[in-house]
Amino acid sequence: MEYQVTARKWRPQRFEDVVGQEHITATLKNAIKSNRIAHAYIFTGPRGVGKTTTARILAKALNCENSKDSEPCNECEMCKAINESQTLDIIEIDGASNRGIDEIRTLRESVKYAPTRGKYKVYIIDEVHMLTKESFNAFLKTLEEPPAHTIFIFATTDIHKVPLTIISRCQRFDFRRIQLDTIKKTLSNIAKQEKISIDDKTLTLISKKADGALRDAQSLFDQVVSFCGEKIDAETVSKMLNLIDEDLFFNISDAVLNKNFNIVFETTDRIYQNGWDFIDFTDGLIEHFRNILTVIITEKTELIETADIFRKRYINYIQTFSKGDLLRILNYLNKLQQELRYSNNQKLKIEIALTNLVGLE
Secondary structure, eight states, rough: OOOOHHHHTTOOGGHHHHOOOOHHHHHHHHHHHOOOOOEEEOOOOOOSHHHHHHHHHHHHHHHHOOTTTTOOOOOOOHHHHHTTTSSSSSSETTTSSSHHHHHHHHHHHHHHHHHSSOOOOEEEOOOOOOOGHHHHHHHHHHHHSTTTEEEEEEEEEEEEGGGGGHTTTSSSEEOOOOOOHHHHHHHHHHHHHTTTTHHHHHHHHHHHHHHHHHHHHHHHHHHHHHHHTTTEEEHHHHHHHTTTTTTHHHHHHHHHHHTTHHHHHHHHHHHHHTOOOOOHHHHHHHHHHHHHHHHHHHHSSSSSSSSSHHHHHHTTTTTTTTHHHHHHHHHHHHHHHHTTOSOOOOHHHHHHHHHHHHHHO
């Protein structure tokens, strides 16, 4: 059987399977239920959060022959044809490679024809912001008054490049970055189904690296599985993705408390030897002290994004730093972050900065 990447194999086929975008899927289901279907939608948000997936599910739900509770059944002939990309009624267009006025004119001509089998003819245009100004202008009239059987769904990662004249003719839906815990839970479910052993710390590493994009997390998961096989451990993943070990940040905060200057030079040497980026290290250190501040103020760990193993370590800081000290440290690190970008010798700059940090009264 042909291998399929995780993002495609586990792509949601129903609204209820789409994670982290419940505010959108609930609205779309209610619109179908009450038959208040717009003729044009625009889905905007960061990459890999489910815009095109939701567009396909919407196209399926509108054309499904035995839809139940506004969800596509995925079993009727129409659903199967859409899943296998074998229907002429769902037209997917890549805005980046079909951005010229001639392509839009062709599209305008094809809009007039009725759907071959389904109830609606759905045009899904990905990366719509890539269309030229002339293409957008050529599209305006068609978009305002399309035939009753035609629906447009636009997806874009850069809504600011889409003219307001287009946006005002569409129903706009803003997709969110997906929460770290949601990504972890989704990957954990996939790992269980695939019979792959993976712990919470490793899931956190992958999810953090994905930065709110589920598709990125799934791609990283594939990469990690290819490297580690069916048993994945955090240390191997850290090495493979060249991630900075979070223990390093705890070493620094402990050194500040214990006035241990040796740790500074051991840490910078380790960063240098591993080829880690000093700016990435500073970003991580700022997040680390921000986590300590959050835990000290709230006296709980629910508001920080980290692995369960580190939550216990953060709790230990509750009676250590004062709020004033942490604010001074964070201000100092923010200035360092700006200055590092223009420094010729980042290692030296970090060593001096961390020594100052440990020596703070």
